[in-house]
Amino acid sequence: MSKLKIVIDPGSSATKVAYQVDDGSTQCFSMSPYCAAVPPDYPRSSSWGIGSTHIENAWVSHADSCYLLGAIAKKFQGSAIRNDELKHVKALYKILGVLAHIQTTITREKRPIDLGILLPFDEYVTKDQLEEALMLAQDLVQYCGRSLSLEINEITICPEGAGLFLQGLPPKIDRQSARVAVLVIGHRNASWLVTENGSPALAESVTNNLGFRWLVQEVRQRTGHKDEIALAEMIFSGEHLHADIQRAVQVCLPLYWQQIQLFLDEQQPIDYAVCGGGAAILLEDKIIAHLSGKVSWANHLSRAVLKSGLKDRVMARRLADCYGLLQSL
Structure with a gap:
């Protein structure tokens, strides 16, 4: 079965994603950074988001926790990013949501995943907790009303900037x-x-x-x-x-x-x-x-992001770190 390689930067201003299926072309996208906890029964009790396929209008749940993702979460979280919260607290649900979105709407089948994650340097110390949580959660995830499992083959967690260091220097x-x-x-x-x-x-x-x-x-x-x-x-x-x-x-x-x-x-x-x-x-x-x-x-990395189909030149530069780490997985 073909493998999915994906790198996710669950950032405070945008969640940035670069992925590749086998040796096919690389694709990149970004989404709103919002991620807000709601009562576990909220989406179903309101019939909200059931069957949604848009990543900006999604929810993901695991065990007893449920989070809204993307722009729809803004009204629950407020307009300010809560910078007193460490990224890794919500990174788990952002990552699960992105993986579930790709599996249900892009690959449309379960595939082994080589996963790369970029974290702020001061939160890199939490990488073991995040990796353990991801491995425990992969067997059963609820995504917009669908039950699914993921197959995470390998996880590589690096400080932000790792992709730039590995692939962004001139020869x-x-x-x-x-x-x-x-x-x-x-x-x-x-x-x-x-x-x-x-x-x-x-x-x-x-x-x-x-x-x-x-x-x-x-x-x-x-x-x-x-x-x-x-x-x-x-x-x-x-x-x-x-x-x-x-x-x-x-x-x-x-x-x-x-x-x-x-x-x-x-x-x-x-x-x-x-x-x-x-x-x-x-x-x-x-x-x-x-x-x-x-x-x-690392302009050669941002040019490669643009060639993948992304139109936003500024976002392409912001995605260069993800793209660089993807090439190193």
Whole structure:
């Protein structure tokens, strides 16, 4: 039976997915990050979502827990991502939902799965708990009213940025003989992950709360805008910005870069860096100058994502990490 390879990044601003069936073409998609717990009998008692095939309008349950997934979960979770909750708490249900969605609507049959997962560096320590929970849950999952089982063959859990490190460096850089850093600026965190001669230098690898949310919160305080995720999308795209938000961004973006610059200045010298994460794109020119041009943006990976059929160029860059890890499974 043909095998499914899939990598999932259950992120705070979007859940990102890259998958491949056997040696066929790679496909990528993203979905809303929302994932909200509801009473186990809620979907059935309301006849809601029964038979749904849309990942943004789905629910998944296992044992005594039930979670809504995608945009439909927003009204239960609220408009702000709950950043005090660790990703891995809800990552299990996001991952189960994505796997069930692919099995029921894309492959339409049960196939052995080689699964890759990207977690924030500060939550990588929870990988054993997440792996154990996935293996226990695979035998019986309820997805939008359907009972199904999964066949997870192998699980590879890595810190965010692993795909960029494994596949995103230019050929001239030999990661087995160089000091390479992976800079990932996501929604919640900014991480600087260092490798020495191909091995992680854990003592030099750090993460903090300087993700894109730092900028969003500063703008939010100045404008009173209530919907954090909608505000983040507006700032990132530069579209539909009211005059007060534009003014706030003009004030706050230099302050945000100042914080990132101080963070980078604290790090030990490296030979080369590879960068990823949505917020890093906003600061691309400044990061390149600060690192004296010794940096890759893994553009060949984002081009490959676009060739897979994804139309959104910005999301393609955000999916580069997933795509890189998929090529390494």
